[in-house]
Amino acid sequence: MSDSVLHHVAPDRYRRPLRQRVASVIEPWLYCAPVLVIIVAVMFVPLVLGVSYAFRDIQLLNPFSGGFVGLDHFRALGQDDAFFRALRNTLWWTGASVFLQLGFGLILALLLNVPFAGRGLAQALVFLPWAVPTFLAGLNWAWLFNPVIGPLPHWMTALGLMDEPSNILADPSIAMWGPIIAAVWWGIPFFAITLLAALQSIPKDLYEAASIDGASPWQQFRSITLPFLAPVIAITVLLRTVWVANFADLIIVMTNGGPADRTQTVASYIFTQAFKRLDFGYASAVALVLLALLLAYSMVILVLRQRLSDRDK
Amino acid sequence: MATMEIRSARKTYGTLCVLEDINLSIGDGEFIVLVGPSGCGKSTLLRMIAGLEEISAGEIRIEDRVVNDLPPKARDIAMVFQSYALYPHMNVADNMSYSLRLRKADKPTIADKVRDASAKLGLGALLERKPKALSGGQRQRVAMGRAIVRQPKAFLFDEPLSNLDARLREQMRAEIRKLHRALGATSIYVTHDQVEAMTLADRIVAMHGGHIQQVGTPLELYDRPANLFVAGFIGSPGMNFVEGAVELGTFVMRDGTRLPLPEGMPETLGGATLGIRPEHVTLGEGLAAEVELVEPTGHGIILHLRLAGAVFRVLTTDRRWLTPGDQVQVGLPAGALHLFDESEQRVAPAPHPQQ
Ligand SMILES: Nc1ncnc2c1ncn2[C@@H]1O[C@H](COP(=O)(O)OP(=O)(O)O)[C@@H](O)[C@H]1O
Numbered sequence: 001m002s003d004s005v006l007h008h009v010a011p012d013r014y015r016r017p018l019r020q021r022v023a024s025v026i027e028p029w030l031y032c033a034p035v036l037v038i039i040v041a042v043m044f045v046p047l048v049l050g051v052s053y054a055f056r057d058i059q060l061l062n063p064f065s066g067g068f069v070g071l072d073h074f075r076a077l078g079q080d081d082a083f084f085r086a087l088r089n090t091l092w093w094t095g096a097s098v099f100l101q102l103g104f105g106l107i108l109a110l111l112l113n114v115p116f117a118g119r120g121l122a123q124a125l126v127f128l129p130w131a132v133p134t135f136l137a138g139l140n141w142a143w144l145f146n147p148v149i150g151p152l153p154h155w156m157t158a159l160g161l162m163d164e165p166s167n168i169l170a171d172p173s174i175a176m177w178g179p180i181i182a183a184v185w186w187g188i189p190f191f192a193i194t195l196l197a198a199l200q201s202i203p204k205d206l207y208e209a210a211s212i213d214g215a216s217p218w219q220q221f222r223s224i225t226l227p228f229l230a231p232v233i234a235i236t237v238l239l240r241t242v243w244v245a246n247f248a249d250l251i252i253v254m255t256n257g258g259p260a261d262r263t264q265t266v267a268s269y270i271f272t273q274a275f276k277r278l279d280f281g282y283a284s285a286v287a288l289v290l291l292a293l294l295l296a297y298s299m300v301i302l303v304l305r306q307r308l309s310d311r312d313k
Numbered sequence: 314m315a316t317m318e319i320r321s322a323r324k325t326y327g328t329l330c331v332l333e334d335i336n337l338s339i340g341d342g343e344f345i346v347l348v349g350p351s352g353c354g355k356s357t358l359l360r361m362i363a364g365l366e367e368i369s370a371g372e373i374r375i376e377d378r379v380v381n382d383l384p385p386k387a388r389d390i391a392m393v394f395q396s397y398a399l400y401p402h403m404n405v406a407d408n409m410s411y412s413l414r415l416r417k418a419d420k421p422t423i424a425d426k427v428r429d430a431s432a433k434l435g436l437g438a439l440l441e442r443k444p445k446a447l448s449g450g451q452r453q454r455v456a457m458g459r460a461i462v463r464q465p466k467a468f469l470f471d472e473p474l475s476n477l478d479a480r481l482r483e484q485m486r487a488e489i490r491k492l493h494r495a496l497g498a499t500s501i502y503v504t505h506d507q508v509e510a511m512t513l514a515d516r517i518v519a520m521h522g523g524h525i526q527q528v529g530t531p532l533e534l535y536d537r538p539a540n541l542f543v544a545g546f547i548g549s550p551g552m553n554f555v556e557g558a559v560e561l562g563t564f565v566m567r568d569g570t571r572l573p574l575p576e577g578m579p580e581t582l583g584g585a586t587l588g589i590r591p592e593h594v595t596l597g598e599g600l601a602a603e604v605e606l607v608e609p610t611g612h613g614i615i616l617h618l619r620l621a622g623a624v625f626r627v628l629t630t631d632r633r634w635l636t637p638g639d640q641v642q643v644g645l646p647a648g649a650l651h652l653f654d655e656s657e658q659r660v661a662p663a664p665h666p667q668q
């Protein structure tokens with residue numbers, strides 16, 4: 001009986017007029033259309049335009065620019081010493097910032113995880129740097145490092161870290177530490193809060209069992225806390241690395257890439273090319289290279305993570 | 314294996330007193346069960362022995378050594394937690410050998426002990442698994458294995474079976490008992506389940522409201538409960554109570570019903586409570602009662618009767634066809650009666666049940 005029903009229905013469907021069939025195919029797309037249009041307009045158009053700039057000669061001050069130049073920008077990039085220096089600076093800046101943020105964030109999270117009077121207030125205060133606009137944070141730190149108005153150089157001299165009060169932002173050999181310190185100050189809350197949340201989800205009786213088994217606090221940290229935190233650390237470090245590598249605000253505000261390009265990172269180099277030299281084409285090419293590098297980095301991390309969690313099973 | 318001695322131990326949280334004047338001596342190799350309703354302080358006492366909670370006052374000794382200020386690892390005890398507290402990132406073998414590895418035991422010794430313990434507990438095939446790949450019963454065994462490999466002076470258990478289903482609980486209960494007989498180690502076992510307490514214990518410590526109510530063998534607590542709380546807590550279904558007074562050697566219930574008391578009971582006592590276990594009430598001749606509810610248990614039936622204004626439970630293996638509303642006659646044998654005074658303490662010499 002079901003056969004006969006099928007035979008009835010099937011030919012019927014094929015006999016419908018073309019217009020109806022087309023309409024039924026298009027219909028779901030029409031429902032999705034508003035969202036699709038917005039996504040394309042907001043995400044794809046700028047992305048495609050930006051990528052296309054990398055292959056065109058776009059200089060705001062040159063009315064004759066705009067032509068297609070193929071891979072010329074990338075060839076120029078291959079010869080650009082400033083770019084390679086910026087790449088090395090980026091590695092240093094990103095590595096040091098993320099590592100120190102993670103280290104201090106973890107220590108802060110461990111401290112906040114111990115009950116003490118006023119813990120709620122302390123937890124709220126830890127959030128504060130996160131709420132300060134980066135622009136303001138950069139200016140603040142630039143002033144703190146300035147021996148004319150800021151106290152830090154005088155303190156460091158008093159502690160014997162410096163021969164005389166001077167501005168570390170002006171000393172090419174250590175200028176990078178200025179923005180790194182500001183970035184660490186600004187980024188610690190992110191790690192502290194996420195790691196604290198992860199710490200609080202660890203069952204207390206595991207530590208009790210371990211202390212009965214004879215584990216010292218350090219052994220408990222290694223065999224219980226770290227394994228629990230590992231996935232959170234992996235994903236936050238991944239996110240932060242991409243974010244810090246792309247992060248030019250503090251450097252632009254504090255040193256503008258100087259002195260002698262010693263604090264120029266790829267991100268601030270892009271900013272300088274685009275908004276100081278007004279060479280959007282070249283800036284886009286640099287940005288595209290940075291994008292490719294960060295994508296490659298993310299892929300490596302994700303594959304590693306997958307491997308590790310596979311081994312776990 | 315060790316003896317333990319708890320002297321005038323107290324536990325306070327701020328102004329809240331959770332345990333008061335706890336005194337207990339535990340013999341070498343004894344199996345002690347701390348039993349009482351939820352919140353009575355059993356876990357707190359166990360954790361004080363383990364070193365996980367500070368001892369506010371008094372003294373705890375393990376083998377004549379005061380351990381008040383010793384950290385858990387210096388007390389040489391092992392604990393099985395209600396949640397099992399297995400290390401989730403280690404496999405079964407690593408979980409069991411963790412304490413040995415911390416003490417830098419050599420590899421062959423560790424392997425030997427883990428093999429022994431896993432054989433005792435039937436975990437041989439699971440040694441490579443992570444805890445999350447185990448069933449509740451298997452996790453429970455791993456938690457026991459972790460305690461066994463250490464060969465500690467004493468085992469502490471905090472409601473280790475309460476997350477298992479009834480059948481498994483029965484089975485593990487028997488295994489714990491067998492294990493204790495094989496290892497002979499001093500054990501302290503916390504439970505709120507009086508059946509577990511009765512079946513496992515050498516001696517039961519009944520607790521209520523932060524005080525020890527009675528210490529004794531399971532049958533002592535069952536036959537001669539020291540007060541109303543123990544009488545009501547031990548045994549299932551619970552003991553029946555009627556309030557009244559003793560006059561001229563007979564018990565007079567509130568509604569005037571009179572009941573003869575056995576020899577040796579006081580002649581007069583105002584404000585007394587009479588107790589009798591449901592299994593000691595006889596059906597047949599005696600006081601008139603009305604059936605209110607019939608609960609078949611398979612093994613027998615539990616009758617809820619209204620007798621002299623109170624609800625009475627009767628446990629009988631007699632499969633009599635009774636329905637609510639039926640009139641029956643019940644006998645309360647004098648030898649099975651328990652009498653408690655106004656302050657809820659047992660009075661009179663120990664009557665022995667006749668059946
Ligand atoms: N950290 C604490 N602070 C205050 N009160 C507590 C704390 N831990 C336990 N208590 C109280 O102590 C009493 C005994 O708790 P516990 O020993 O866990 O009971 P149980 O007999 O159910 O194991 C409870 O009333 C509980 O509320």
Ligand SMILES: [Mg+2]
Binds near residue numbers: 355356357472
């Ligand atoms: Mg408890």
